[in-house]
Amino acid sequence: MQKLLSKMRQAINDFDLIQDGDKIAVGLSGGKDSLTxxxxxxxxxxxxxxKFELIAITLNPGEVDNSPLHTLCEELNVPFYEIQTEIKKIVFDIRKEKNPCSLCANLRRGALNDNAEKLGCNKVALGHHKDDALETLMLSMFYEGRINCFSPKTIMDKNNLTLIRPMVYITEESIKNITKKYNYPVIKNPCPADGKTKREDIKILIKDLNNKIPNLKKNLFGCLNNSDQLFIWDKNLIK
Structure with missing residues (x-):
């Protein structure tokens, strides 16, 4: 726990994620990342x-038993809000999406931000970690033809909110270990597409490459923090 707290504190300091008086909503999905x-x-x-306040918001996509999260937040003395939604119905029954992840993410993001703002929060904390960043970078390069990744801090003008990702220096393996050690009440992901996405393919690819190329993951993550040595083919500058 202390090692992970140290990594998180480093990210908070490096990217100025938390200030005095913040009221932060944790997007609590019930997965290992958000629980950690x-x-x-x-x-x-x-x-x-x-000094800051903390609340937890869970979006129920439909027919999910989140009672363990109620119990957990009560034990932690963190105010808990479960928001009932029809996201599952919209994505799979009404729209019948073949590639549901993008629409689902947009609906969840909108509902989380709207409810966080209604509850008086100025920040929303998301559970993205170091490996998520690497996967997002490679997904962007391979499928979109651009070098791009989410930011540790994003200001949302529409909602007067700031999204923060305090775990960007923490590996997924560390999160798995602490989840097992402390027996966090993980809620099984009810999504029919769980484990069948392009992100899962990229996760497997990175693992395979990391076994073949020394320091691959370390160097990939270094790219995200090395803006001084970024060079791409800017036609106007090269001319």
Whole structure:
């Protein structure tokens, strides 16, 4: 736990993620990542130089038993809000999406941000980690032809919210280990597309390449923090 808290504190300091007076909503899906984020932020409050409030918001896509999350938040003394939605019905029954991830993500993001704002929050914390960043970078390069990744901090003008990702320096393996060690109440992902996505393919590819190329993951992550040595073929500059 201390090692993960140290990594999270480093990210908070590097990217100026939390300020005094913040009211932060944790997007609590019930997966290992969001559960770890909630525990880390709740522990970080005890020694943080910034004083901030913390709540948890869970979006129920339909017919999911989230009672373990209610119990957990009560034990942690974190205010908990479960929002009932029809996201599953819209994506799979009404729209019948063959590639549902993009629409689902947009619907979830919109619902989370809207409810966070209604509850008086100025920030939303998401559970993306270091491996998520690497996968997003490679997905963008391979499928979109651009070098792009989510940011540790994104200001959302539409909602007067700031999205923060305090776990960007923490590996997925560390999250798996702490989830198992402390027996976090993981809610099984009800999505029919779970484990059958392009992201899952990229995850497997990165793992395979990392076994063949020394320091592959370390160097990939270094690219995201090495803006001084970024060089792409800018036709106007090259001319």
């Amino acid at each position: 984020l909630l525990h880390l932020l709740n522990s970080y409050k005890n020694f943080s130089p910034q």
